[in-house]
Every structure is written in C-alpha cells, then in structure tokens.
Amino acid sequence: MEVRRVSLDDVQPVFELYCEVSAEGKYPARTNPPSIETFERALAEVEAYGWPVYVVEHAAELVGNASVYPESFCRAGGDRHIGFLGMQVKQGFRRRGYGAALLKAVVKHCRDTDFHTIELMVLKSNTAARSLYDSFAFIWVEDLPPCTLGSGVIDHPVRMRLTP
Numbered sequence: 001m002e003v004r005r006v007s008l009d010d011v012q013p014v015f016e017l018y019c020e021v022s023a024e025g026k027y028p029a030r031t032n033p034p035s036i037e038t039f040e041r042a043l044a045e046v047e048a049y050g051w052p053v054y055v056v057e058h059a060a061e062l063v064g065n066a067s068v069y070p071e072s073f074c075r076a077g078g079d080r081h082i083g084f085l086g087m088q089v090k091q092g093f094r095r096r097g098y099g100a101a102l103l104k105a106v107v108k109h110c111r112d113t114d115f116h117t118i119e120l121m122v123l124k125s126n127t128a129a130r131s132l133y134d135s136f137a138f139i140w141v142e143d144l145p146p147c148t149l150g151s152g153v154i155d156h157p158v159r160m161r162l163t164p
C-alpha cells in the first residue's frame, strides 16, 4: 500500500473514484458529482497551498482518496483553519486498512499545519465510516436535516468534529 500526497496527475482517477462511489447512491448526500474541471481547479489549489489531500494506491491503481479542504475554499467567508473531510475507498478494496491509513495521513497533516478543526458530515446509515471516525475520536456535533439519497432512501446526516 502506498499512501501519498495527491498531485495534478491524479485528476482523472480521483474524479473516476468519486463518480464510482457516488454512483453507489448510499454515501454522499450529493447525487451529482462535480465536473472534472472542478476537480482540476481544486487539485491545482491543493498543490498551490499544500492542503491535506492524500491518495492510496494498490499495484499502481489509485483505490482511495481522503481530502481536507479549508472552509474558506468551500464557502465565501469561511475559516481557513477549519477543514472539511471527505473520503472514498473503491468498492472491492474496502476493509483492508486503506481508509484508516488515509485518515491517519490527513489528520497528521492537519496537526502539523494550521488546521485547528476537522469537520465532516456522515449519514447515520453509514456504519463503516462512523466506526472509522469513532476510532479516530471524532465527536458528534449535531444531527442535520434528513436528506434523500440517489437511491430514493431518506437518511439522516450527522456532523462530526475532531480537534487534531
């Protein structure tokens, strides 16, 4: 397993991974993935500012991604010291320790730089992710309004937080 910083060369596989996990219709509240151009712009900023975005490879195939983007990148007026976490491991490569290795890398990066808070949104039904976040001592912050997944199922997002 190789966990490493993302680079602009990873735009295509990171985009494909996001689309693939999104198409499962069970995890992100967002049903339409952003365009590849949006990924390109985001990864250019990641390279320029050194934000904590990591990928993991298995036999030279990119199989996982974990990213922390500052709130200031996600919305105008946001705090640059608060990071929003998102992560995806390719189906078929889960439960092999990739998610934990990615999360360890981004949390360390945040601790070593100037992110004082990592926040995330996870669905109550997502027991795999919730168990992973619990094991890293993320704490519950609040329940968010229900959302409808791509599959049509109604789920309940929860906001969680870690002070690395």
Ligand SMILES: CC(C)(COP(=O)(O)OP(=O)(O)OC[C@H]1O[C@@H](n2cnc3c(N)ncnc32)[C@H](O)[C@@H]1OP(=O)(O)O)[C@@H](O)C(=O)NCCC(=O)NCCS
Pocket: 021, 027, 028, 086, 087, 088, 089, 090, 093, 094, 095, 096, 097, 098, 099, 100, 101, 120, 121, 122, 123, 126, 127, 128, 129, 131, 132, 133, 135
């Ligand atoms: C959540 C996700 C990133 C975990 O990645 P992973 O590579 O499978 O995780 P790991 O193998 O490193 O597992 C680490 C820990 O997570 C928890 N976990 C992972 N999969 C689990 C499952 N199916 N059931 C229960 N706990 C699980 C366990 O605590 C596990 O530790 P353990 O193996 O010592 O018991 C992965 O399942 C995924 O990509 N899911 C779809 C997208 C998603 O949910 N993203 C997060 C949205 S908030």
